[in-house]
Amino acid sequence: MSELDKNNLVTLxxxxxxxxxxxxxxxxxxxxxxxxxxxxxxxxxxFEPIPLINKLKEMGFExxxxxxxxxxxxxxxxxxxxxxxxxxxxIYKSDAEEFDKILASFGDKVRTIDVRALEMxxxxxxxxxxxxxxxPDTVLFVEHKRIPQYLLPELEDRNFKVVIKELEENHVQLLxxx
Numbered sequence: 001m002s003e004l005d006k007n008n009l010v011t012l013x014x015x016x017x018x019x020x021x022x023x024x025x026x027x028x029x030x031x032x033x034x035x036x037x038x039x040x041x042x043x044x045x046x047f048e049p050i051p052l053i054n055k056l057k058e059m060g061f062e063x064x065x066x067x068x069x070x071x072x073x074x075x076x077x078x079x080x081x082x083x084x085x086x087x088x089x090x091i092y093k094s095d096a097e098e099f100d101k102i103l104a105s106f107g108d109k110v111r112t113i114d115v116r117a118l119e120m121x122x123x124x125x126x127x128x129x130x131x132x133x134x135x136p137d138t139v140l141f142v143e144h145k146r147i148p149q150y151l152l153p154e155l156e157d158r159n160f161k162v163v164i165k166e167l168e169e170n171h172v173q174l175l176x177x178x
Contacts, residue, residue, distance in 0.1 A: 008039045009039070009041075011044065012043050014027065014043060014044065018120055023120075023147075032056065040076065041076040044071050045072050047072060047120075049074055051150035053065075053074065054153065054154075055150070055153050056076050058153075062076070062079050063076050093163075093166065094164065095165075099173070102175055110138065110139050111134065111139070112143075113126065113142055114143040115144055116170075121150075127176070131155070138177070139176065142173065143173060145170045145172070147172055160176050161175075161178065
């Protein structure tokens with residue numbers, strides 16, 4: 001890939017957000033939405049945001065990653081004729097009753113993991129590792145701190161269904177299944 005134009009930068013350092021335990025996804029997507037065609041978005045992070053790169057690529061952005069000063073700088077620039085974000089059809093929030101009904105439908109075919117104590121990007125890495133060996137008739141029940149915005153497109157691409165139940169501010173449950 002050719003080097004992206006870095007003269008008209010919009011910079012977003014997400015390290016403090018991640019360090020505070022929050023997910024920077026909504027801030028990043030707001031910055032993407034507000035980006036002019038002649039601007040390049042710079043995301044400063046502690047790791048290469050591969051799911052974000054893939055998501056923005058689907059939306060028509062090209063990217064470049066540069067590691068410097070102990071940080072990862074990822075640059076995004078809209079390509080001409082960029083497409084809008086596609087709607088996901090296998091991911092939805094549910095009420096507690098519906099969530100519990102879906103969970104019960106799997107009987108004892110439930111694999112449970114709790115990723116709430118893990119630092120980013122470990123929750124995503126752990127979940128992706130778990131689904132590699134998930135039997136087709138089994139559900140992965142995940143205890144998580146937040147809705148994993150970067151993980152959802154990956155699960156969608158792998159044809160998994162995800163049902164989300166928000167319990168409180170720092171606790172959500174996910175059901176992941178085929």
